[in-house]
Amino acid sequence: MIEDGEEIPLLGGDVTEGLVRVGDTVRRPPGERDELVRDVLLYLEKTGFEGAPRYLGVDSAGRHALTYVEGEVAGRPRPPWIADEERALSVARLLRAYHDAIEGFGIPQNLPAPIQPPGLPDLDDPLELIGHQDVTPENVVFRDGRAYALIDFDLVRPVSRAGDVVNLMLWWAPFGEDADLDPQLRGLDRPRRCRLLADAYGLSEPDRERLMNLAIARDGRAWHTMKYRAETLGGGWQRMWSEGVGDTIRHRQAWLEEHADRLTTALLA
Ligand SMILES: Nc1ncnc2c1ncn2[C@@H]1O[C@H](COP(=O)(O)OP(=O)(O)O)[C@@H](O)[C@H]1O
Ligand SMILES: [Mg+2]
Known part of the structure; x- marks a missing residue:
């Protein structure tokens, strides 16, 4: 069960609309390659690769939930x-x-x-x-x-x-x-x-x-x-x-x- 919570818009990317952070997860609206992305992330988890978000499942709004990866990301203006x-x-x-x-x-x-x-x-x-x-x-x-x-x-x-x-x-x-x-x-x-x-x-x-x-x-x-x-x-x-x-x-x-x-x-x- 993927929990609901306060939704904080994630900006900075160029194309994905409706991307939000909820707690320590992100929710991605359905996209072109959802099944492949899900399978890739699940496979990476199985191999123990740390350098990607984990796939958590589909939330009550039909969005894919991934872990939010803490750290520094370049926004604009560029650092x-x-x-x-x-x-x-x-x-x-x-x-x-x-x-x-x-x-x-x-x-x-x-x-x-x-x-x-x-x-x-x-x-x-x-x-x-x-x-x-x-x-x-x-x-x-x-x-x-x-x-x-x-x-x-x-x-x-x-x-x-x-x-x-x-x-x-x-x-x-x-x-x-x-x-x-x-x-x-x-x-x-x-x-x-x-x-x-x-x-x-x-x-x-x-x-x-x-x-x-x-x-x-x-x-x-x-x-x-x-x-x-x-x-x-x-x-x-x-x-x-x-x-x-x-x-x-x-x-x-x-x-x-x-x-x-x-x-x-x-x-x-
Ligand atoms: N799983 C995640 N962990 C941490 N930050 C994320 C994650 N997904 C997205 N973000 C943040 O949201 C921004 C936009 O997300 P992104 O998936 O790159 O959207 P777009 O498809 O528009 O490029 C990223 O640049 C990053 O700062
Ligand atoms: Mg991006």
């Missing part, structure tokens, strides 16, 4: 520590631990078919595990200056390990022209940070070699996916699209193309 190298590397280690924990879960049959926006370019990338795919600053809980837990599993889906590392670097290297980044994240040495993130994760040599091409190809798809979500789901997706996320993706892709050789050299050095 200066989102640029901290040690913090970023701790996120890479947490992502690796998540991958090692979830790998044995495999890739379930009968997952809802991935969305196919018109014009979506193909991607030649092996599906190795259920990736998190949204390792943004607001989706990582820190304790004592180290990444402690991933939250917000709403975008989990089958990907390659490298595909999730691209998502990690996108936010924590990060990728993109300084002018497009949060002021706290400007002027960072991206080749160095990509290299250190790959080392902290323990990324294989073949994955390092193909990482930049994968990042570029994924941004080619991300533009279509974001546009499609804005058009079909509205809400926060539409708001992000009107605020120019499509242009940000295009600029980022151009930045990746321009710097791919330099970044790959750093990854392999």
Whole structure:
């Protein structure tokens, strides 16, 4: 039995409306991938992985109840520590631990078919595990200056390990022209940070070699996916699209193309 109680809205994320904290739990309104998220969280609990909320069940209002993970989460404006190298590397280690924990879960049959926006370019990338795919600053809980837990599993889906590392670097290297980044994240040495993130994760040599091409190809798809979500789901997706996320993706892709050789050299050095 999941108890009712005073509901405190949880803000800071971009898309989930109606997310609340009740005591030491959070309640998430039904979403696209509820069953997969539930199964992933239950599997992580079974393996003893500490770095994710626990799935508690469905409450009287039909919402999924998870544990509230105490700690520090980056809101807006961004705190200066989102640029901290040690913090970023701790996120890479947490992502690796998540991958090692979830790998044995495999890739379930009968997952809802991935969305196919018109014009979506193909991607030649092996599906190795259920990736998190949204390792943004607001989706990582820190304790004592180290990444402690991933939250917000709403975008989990089958990907390659490298595909999730691209998502990690996108936010924590990060990728993109300084002018497009949060002021706290400007002027960072991206080749160095990509290299250190790959080392902290323990990324294989073949994955390092193909990482930049994968990042570029994924941004080619991300533009279509974001546009499609804005058009079909509205809400926060539409708001992000009107605020120019499509242009940000295009600029980022151009930045990746321009710097791919330099970044790959750093990854392999
Ligand atoms: N299980 C949780 N434990 C601690 N904080 C959480 C939890 N779930 C959400 N939050 C807080 O609420 C914010 C928004 O939640 P999130 O699930 O990321 O929503 P969105 O889908 O909109 O990004 C997070 O950035 C975090 O601060
Ligand atoms: Mg979030």
